[in-house]
Amino acid sequence: QLRFSESGGGSVQPGGSLRLSCTISGHTVDFYPIGWFRQASGKVREGVACISPVDDRTDYAHSVAGRFAASIDRAKGAVYLQMDSLKPDDTGVYYCGYPCGHRAGVVNYYGDDSWGKGTLVTVSS
Numbered sequence: 426q427l428r429f430s431e432s433g434g435g436s437v438q439p440g441g442s443l444r445l446s447c448t449i450s451g452h453t454v455d456f457y458p459i460g461w462f463r464q465a466s467g468k469v470r471e472g473v474a475c476i477s478p479v480d481d482r483t484d485y486a487h488s489v490a491g492r493f494a495a496s497i498d499r500a501k502g503a504v505y506l507q508m509d510s511l512k513p514d515d516t517g518v519y520y521c522g523y524p525c526g527h528r529a530g531v532v533n534y535y536g537d538d539s540w541g542k543g544t545l546v547t548v549s550s
Contacts, residue, residue, distance in 0.1 A: 426539060427451050427459075429521040434544030437511055445506040445544060447521035454478045454502055460525030460532055461495060461506045463546075465517035472532025475525035476504060484527030488514070511548045518543040 433445040445461070458477045464470040474495040476483040483495045494507040504521060520543040526533045 427454075427523050428539075429523075429541035431519060431521055431541050431544040434519060434546045436547040436549065438550050439512055439548055441511050441548070442507070442509045443511065443546060445508065445519055445546075447504045447506075447541075449502045449504070449521070454497070454499055454504075457524035458526065459497070459504050459521060459523045460534065461493075461504070461519060462522045462525075462532070462534060463515075463517040463519045464543075465514075468517075470520070470534070472522075472525060472527075472534060473519070474506060475527045475532045484532065486532050487530040490530075508546070511546075513548045513550075516546060516548050518545050 428451045430448045458475050460475040461473040462470050463473055474485050476495045476497050492510045496505045520540050522534050524535050
């Protein structure tokens, strides 16, 4: 079973950037897509990005496409999320999740609710 440890969150002004990291342990990152998800206060968790360790194909939710970029480093067992042009609506706790999928601009989660502690991103002026 994969275990995730997220880091890199913080407080930024609108238009700013952050780079999140997710360290993966417990198993080799080799086949199933790994995703980034977020949960704003009082809202359900939503998918942000889904990246395949097989071919690096990455899909994004409509709300972040063109602003966020996910990447993977198999040797380090880590995935990253570069977030640019941040908006207040991007505020929330960000998590890694596995496995994920993408359909019609929506990133979905197909795992067993095994989440890390997440990392908090706050976008505010």
